[in-house]
Every structure is written in C-alpha cells, then in structure tokens.
Amino acid sequence: MNLTTLSPRDRLWLFIAFGAAVVAAMMLNTVIGSVPISLSELWSIIGHGSDSANADILWKIRLPRVIAAVLGGAMLAVSGMLLQIFFRNPIVGPFVLGISSGATLLVAMVMLSTLSLGFTGVSPHLNTLAALIGAYGTMTIILLITANIKSGVTLLIIGLMMGYLNGAVTSILVAFAEREKVKQFVLWQFGSFSGLSWQELFVLLGLGGLLLIGVYTLSKPLNAFLLGEEYALSMGVNIKLFRFLIVLVACALAGLVTAAAGPVAFIGLAVPHMARLSLKTSDARLLIPGALLLGAAITSLCDLVARQIFSPVEVPISAITACFGAPIVIGLLLKRKTSL
Amino acid sequence: MKKHVLAVILWVSAVAAGLVLPACQPQSGGSLGGAFGVRELGEGRQEIVDGVGRRFLLVPEGKSALPGYPPTQIITIPVKRVGAGLPYDIGAMRYLGVLSDSLVGVIRREDRWASADVRAGIRSGKIAYLGEPNGIDYERLRVVSPDVMLTSDKRLLPKLDELKIPAIITTTPMAMTIEERLQYFYFLAALFGREEMAKQYEAVIQAKLAEVKKQTTSVSRKPKVIWGDIYQKRVLVEPMNSYVAQLVEVAGGDYLFDDVRGASCLEITLERFFSSGLQADIFFTYRSPAVGIDSKQKLITENPRLADIKPFKTGLVYCPQPHFYESLERLDDIIVEIAAILHPQLYQGYELQFFQKLD
Numbered sequence: 182m183n184l185t186t187l188s189p190r191d192r193l194w195l196f197i198a199f200g201a202a203v204v205a206a207m208m209l210n211t212v213i214g215s216v217p218i219s220l221s222e223l224w225s226i227i228g229h230g231s232d233s234a235n236a237d238i239l240w241k242i243r244l245p246r247v248i249a250a251v252l253g254g255a256m257l258a259v260s261g262m263l264l265q266i267f268f269r270n271p272i273v274g275p276f277v278l279g280i281s282s283g284a285t286l287l288v289a290m291v292m293l294s295t296l297s298l299g300f301t302g303v304s305p306h307l308n309t310l311a312a313l314i315g316a317y318g319t320m321t322i323i324l325l326i327t328a329n330i331k332s333g334v335t336l337l338i339i340g341l342m343m344g345y346l347n348g349a350v351t352s353i354l355v356a357f358a359e360r361e362k363v364k365q366f367v368l369w370q371f372g373s374f375s376g377l378s379w380q381e382l383f384v385l386l387g388l389g390g391l392l393l394i395g396v397y398t399l400s401k402p403l404n405a406f407l408l409g410e411e412y413a414l415s416m417g418v419n420i421k422l423f424r425f426l427i428v429l430v431a432c433a434l435a436g437l438v439t440a441a442a443g444p445v446a447f448i449g450l451a452v453p454h455m456a457r458l459s460l461k462t463s464d465a466r467l468l469i470p471g472a473l474l475l476g477a478a479i480t481s482l483c484d485l486v487a488r489q490i491f492s493p494v495e496v497p498i499s500a501i502t503a504c505f506g507a508p509i510v511i512g513l514l515l516k517r518k519t520s521l
Numbered sequence: 522m523k524k525h526v527l528a529v530i531l532w533v534s535a536v537a538a539g540l541v542l543p544a545c546q547p548q549s550g551g552s553l554g555g556a557f558g559v560r561e562l563g564e565g566r567q568e569i570v571d572g573v574g575r576r577f578l579l580v581p582e583g584k585s586a587l588p589g590y591p592p593t594q595i596i597t598i599p600v601k602r603v604g605a606g607l608p609y610d611i612g613a614m615r616y617l618g619v620l621s622d623s624l625v626g627v628i629r630r631e632d633r634w635a636s637a638d639v640r641a642g643i644r645s646g647k648i649a650y651l652g653e654p655n656g657i658d659y660e661r662l663r664v665v666s667p668d669v670m671l672t673s674d675k676r677l678l679p680k681l682d683e684l685k686i687p688a689i690i691t692t693t694p695m696a697m698t699i700e701e702r703l704q705y706f707y708f709l710a711a712l713f714g715r716e717e718m719a720k721q722y723e724a725v726i727q728a729k730l731a732e733v734k735k736q737t738t739s740v741s742r743k744p745k746v747i748w749g750d751i752y753q754k755r756v757l758v759e760p761m762n763s764y765v766a767q768l769v770e771v772a773g774g775d776y777l778f779d780d781v782r783g784a785s786c787l788e789i790t791l792e793r794f795f796s797s798g799l800q801a802d803i804f805f806t807y808r809s810p811a812v813g814i815d816s817k818q819k820l821i822t823e824n825p826r827l828a829d830i831k832p833f834k835t836g837l838v839y840c841p842q843p844h845f846y847e848s849l850e851r852l853d854d855i856i857v858e859i860a861a862i863l864h865p866q867l868y869q870g871y872e873l874q875f876f877q878k879l880d
Contacts, residue, residue: 215793234799240794241826308753356656359633362812365752368788375791376754376826469687493793495755 187461199474206481210247215493245382249374253438254480258472260434261449268333268425274450275435279343282317283441284312286347292366295359309440316436327428371497372443385441392434403465446499451506452476458513463481555691557708567711572693593682599714604667608846616850617715626651626665635844678825699764729853730771732858737773745861746774748805756794757786772860798830809840817879838879845875
C-alpha cells in the first residue's frame with residue numbers, strides 16, 4: 182500500500198464534501214422528477230400536507246426512491262469495501278460470492294413459474310421475499326463453507342462456482358419461460374430503486390442501519406487483518422469468527438439491496454476504490470464512512486441521471502453507474518500512477 | 522496528466538453521446554428507400570430492403586440474377602416455402618392468401634399460437650416446429666429448408682447464411698407505425714407476387730382510418746387513454762409514435778404519453794405513469810388472463826402504488842385477446858374496435874373481438 186497520506190484537516194474537509202454531496206444529491210432527487218413540482222408546492226406539501234396528486238407522487242413514489250438510492254448505495258459500497266479487504270483483492274465486489282445470482286435464481290423461480298405453480302394472486306412482496314431468500318440461501322452455504330476453509334482464494338472460487346450454478350438453473354428457467362414473463366424478469370434484472378414501499382424502506386433502513394453500525398465496530402480488526410492473518414491473530418483477533426462476521430455482514434448488506442432493488446452493478450466494486458484513492462488511506466475507520474457517503478452520493482446521482490436523461494423514459498441504473506463510474510476510477514488510478 | 526484527464530473526458534463524452542444519439546434519431550415510418558422498401562429493377566426483378574437494411578434481389582423463376590448480391594440475398598419468386606416466427610408475419614401471410622400453402626415451419630410451440638390454422642398445421646405435421654425464439658432447432662430447420670425464413674432475430678443470420686437459407690428480418694429498430702405496417706405488406710407481398718393484395722389492403726385500411734376519423738370527430742370530448750404494462754415496481758408504456766398510439770388518436774382519443782418516443786414499449790418513471798393515470802379514462806394493457814392477469818385487482822396487486830389511478834377506480838381497463846397479435850391483417854376491424862371502446866355511444870351493440878374488459 183504505497184499511499185501518500187492526507188492531513189487530518191484535509192480529510193475532514195473531504196468528509197464534509199462527501200456529506201454535502203449526499204445532501205445535495207438527495208435534494209436534487211427530491212426537486213427534480215419527470216412530473217414537475219415547483220419548489221413552493223414541494224415546500225407546501227412537506228410543510229402543510231396536501232391531498233393533491235403531486236403530494237401522492239412526492240410521498241408515495243419520489244421520496245421512497247430518493248431514500249432507497251442513498252441507502253442502497255451506501256450499503257453496496259460498504260459491502261464491497263469489506264470483501265475487498267477480506268479477499269485482499271481490488272476486483273472483488275459484493276456479488277462475487279453468488280449473492281446476486283442466488284437472488285436472481287429465486288426471483289426467476291417465482292416470476293417464470295408462478296402460473297404453473299398456481300400462485301397467480303402473487304403478493305406484491307413475493308419477488309422481494311424470493312430475492313431475499315435466494316441471497317441469504319446462497320450466503321448460508323458460503324458461510325458454512327467459510328467455517329471449514331481457510332483460504333480466501335478458495336472461497337472466492339467457490340463463490341464464483343455458486344454464481345455459475347445459480348446462473349445455469351436461471352438460464353434453464355428462462356429458456357422454457359413465456360416471452361411476457363421473460364420481459365418481466367429482464368426488467369427486474371436491470372435493477373432499479375423505483376417503486377419501493379415505505380415498509381420495504383423501513384426494513385432496509387432498520388436492518389441496513391444496524392449492519393452498517395456493526396461494520397464500524399469491525400474497523401480495528403479489519404485494519405489488523407489487512408496486515409495479514411498472523412498479525413491479526415497476534416493482536417487477539419479471533420480469525421475464524423472474524424472471517425465469518427465479514428462474510429455475513431457483506432452478504433447481508435448486498436442481499437438486502439438486491440432484494441429491494443434487484444442487482445445494481447458497479448457501486449460495490451468501484452466506490453471502495455474511489456474512497457481509498459480520494460482519502461489516501463487504508464484505515465478502515467476512515468474508509469468505511471468514506472465509502473458509505475460516497476456510495477450514497479454516487480448512487481443517488483446515478484439514479485437521478487437514470488430517470489432524467491431521457492425523462493420520462495427510465496434507463497437502467499447499472500448502465501449509468503458503469504458508464505460514468507468506470508472512467509472516474511480509471512482517471513483516479515492514472516492520476517495516482519500507483520497500484521491499489 | 523492532462524492527456525489522461527482529456528482521455529477520461531473524451532470517454533465520458535463518448536458514452537454520453539452513445540446514450541443520447543440513438544434517442545435523437547427520427548422514429549418515422551418506413552419509406553421506399555428505408556426499411557421494407559421495394560424497388561422495381563425491370564423484367565420482374567425487384568429489390569427489397571428488410572428491417573435491418575439488408576438488400577435482397579427478388580428474381581422471377583427462370584430469370585437470371587443480377588450481380589452484386591450475396592447468394593443468400595437472392596430469392597427466387599414467388600416464394601413457395603416459408604418459415605416464420607412472428608405473429609404478425611402469420612397475419613400478413615393469411616391476408617395475402619399464402620398461409621395455408623406456403624407456411625412450412627414456425628418458431629414457438631403449438632400451444633403458444635392462437636390461430637387455429639397454425640395450430641392445426643403443427644398438429645398435422647404440415648407446419649414444422651422449429652424451436653423457441655431463444656433456442657432455434659437448426660437441425661430441424663435444415664431438414665425443412667424453407668425458401669425464406671422470416672425472423673426478428675439478427676443473431677440467426679450467420680448460421681442461416683451458412684445453411685444457405687435466406688433470412689429476412691421483419692422487425693425494425695424503429696417504431697412500427699401504421700404507415701410502416703402498410704409498407705411492410707408491400708414488402709412481404711413482393712415475395713409472393715401478391716402486390717395487388719397489398720394495394721387492396723392499403724386501400725381498405727386508409728378508407729377505414731378516414732371513416733373512423735370522420736365518425737369520431739363529432740364527439741364533444743376525447744377520452745384520455747394510456748397504453749402500457751404494470752409490473753411489480755415498474756411500468757412500461759407504448760410510445761406516442763407506436764401504431765397503437767396512432768390508432769387511439771385516429772379513433773378520437775387523447776393519448777397521454779405524447780412525450781414518450783421510442784421503438785417499442787419503454788420503461789418510464791412510476792411518477793409519470795401515475796400522473797397520467799390520474800387523468801386517464803381508459804387503460805389498455807398487454808397484461809392479460811394469458812399471463813395470469815384477469816382483473817383490475819390483479820394489476821393493483823402487482824403495483825399497489827398505482828391503485829389510485831382513474832382507470833382502476835372509475836375508468837376502464839382493456840387487454841388484448843390472445844389472437845390479437847396474429848390479426849394484423851384485420852387492422853381495419855381493430856381500428857373500429859378501439860373506436861367502439863373509446864366512444865361506445867357511437868357504436869352501440871358492438872361486441873368485442875380483439876380486446877376484453879378487465880373488471
């Protein structure tokens with residue numbers, strides 16, 4: 182880790198800038214939408230309440246999306262950060278352990294076969310539930326394996342294999358599905374923070390918030406882990422439990438977001454790099470809040486672009502996150518002229 | 522360093538341009554020079570342009586081909602054996618009077634076709650089953666060896682070229698407007714030597730469009746219409762340049778997604794759908810009993826945030842019957858049906874043939 186350091190004062194300014202970016206992104210997302218709502222009306226709806234259509238749009242559609250994008254981005258970025266530290270591998274993202282493919286498989290089972298199973302009166306939360314079960318089912322298998330395998334690389338390969346297996350079954354389901362159902366499934370696979378209900382948001386906020394707080398308490402052992410397992414052991418870290426906890430929290434964070442919004446690419450892979458390169462540190466105590474704020478701001482801005490660039494037509498958010506994020510990461514790497 | 526920054530800026534600009542430019546392309550219907558164009562070359566030879574701009578030479582039996590065309594883009598006419606994958610190809614062939622004699626293979630299983638003649642053909646073995654859209658059975662296709670394969674899938678082209686089966690793409694990257702659909706009839710008719718039928722078809726449709734337009738101009742209020750699909754958390758709508766939006770306007774309706782343009786059903790923001798949904802009198806959706814949606818309540822269950830839109834409360838919701846997609850040749854009747862749905866007072870006693878009401 183050949184990183185030139187920033188002064189604490191500079192870092193403080195950076196954190197203030199990240200925080201301001203999150204607030205600015207949230208405000209922009211609230212003010213701008215495909216249905217124009219003037220600032221005065223917006224203020225009136227929030228301050229005094231209203232029964233108008235625009236009040237419904239704001240409370241039921243726009244605000245849940247704004248909050249979901251911020252939360253989802255923060256959770257994916259922190260999840261990616263944890264796994265990159267755990268595997269000591271910069272190209273690892275939150276979905277490398279098969280979380281996304283597990284969620285996709287269960288959603289495919291529900292979406293592509295509900296008619297034949299007789300579940301035509303599907304609950305609106307069935308897909309979310311399926312994604313959650315798929316993500317956490319895969320996570321449970323990974324955790325069981327983690328308990329018995331020491332090598333991170335082996336775990337990484339097992340994660341990739343899980344992904345292939347899930348992908349194989351999903352593709353079989355797609356091959357036999359009707360066109361209309363495939364359309365619905367493809368739409369889910371694009372990922373979007375659109376249409377989340379307040380209940381779903383409260384689950385995301387409650388569980389996600391707890392997990393994020395929990396992650397911060399892992400900062401010190403994470404720093405020790407970065408210097409090698411032997412070093413961490415000498416510092417009193419219970420390696421077996423620690424590995425289990427990292428995988429559990431990272432998968433749980435990514436699984437929650439995938440269940441709520443479908444697979445959202447790039448954030449978990451690239452934002453940790455952005456945080457590391459801009460804060461010029463590998464200290465997890467700084468990187469975790471840094472990645473959290475950057476993930477929230479970037480995802481929120483990408484969501485704004487996704488719904489406004491061809492408004493009212495939506496563009497998949499993963500396309501935006503990848504198109505605009507990848508060059509930024511490359512730019513930062515070129516600027517530093519150092520390895521990660 | 523400056524070079525690197527410049528490179529990143531150029532990359533971002535290129536990506537943005539890549540996103541913006543396709544959406545800025547004109548989405549007009551076909552013309553003789555564009556998709557589905559037909560050009561006379563003399564001595565009965567014709568040149569046709571398929572949906573993706575590939576030029577085919579049509580050569581009457583016994584005549585020689587002209588130079589400049591790859592072998593798989595030279596077709597002897599009239600074509601006698603055709604494979605097809607799209608429902609509207611089937612409808613058009615039926616109108617041209619060549620379906621029963623010329624259709625030798627279809628993509629999709631028997632139970633996924635609504636037309637009785639196609640189903641009976643598959644059952645009897647007269648029409649071969651050639652696999653599914655995402656898994657063509659090339660071996661069976663080779664055995665059947667149609668003179669021409671009508672398809673929407675460009676990915677099939679290299680393999681079909683290898684098998685020496687001419688493949689014509691009958692969809693376009695643009696929206697299929699009414700005008701383009703009429704042009705498509707001329708294009709298909711050229712393959713079978715049925716140009717007169719295409720002319721007749723255009724005359725019938727134009728007359729019906731004029732008749733319905735005249736009949737519905739007298740109405741005092743245009744019903745507000747939206748057309749799209751509701752899924753969990755997401756919505757897709759038909760753009761204003763789609764043929765169904767055009768039909769709604771011709772039938773004296775006010776199509777509310779007049780700011781959405783594109784090639785086919787597009788995802789729009791939930792808030793935009795909700796906003797138009799609050800004003801709409803009629804909602805047409807492709808989600809139907811065939812895919813498990815047999816009531817308004819089922820649609821509301823899919824996306825509860827849209828429960829307050831007008832069609833679900835006091836308005837009307839219609840979906841197509843299964844044979845709608847294979848009935849392009851009856852566009853004149855479909856126009857009348859949409860007008861009857863929009864203005865029941867003008868078409869009293871009308872019985873639905875292509876759509877059904879969801880209660």
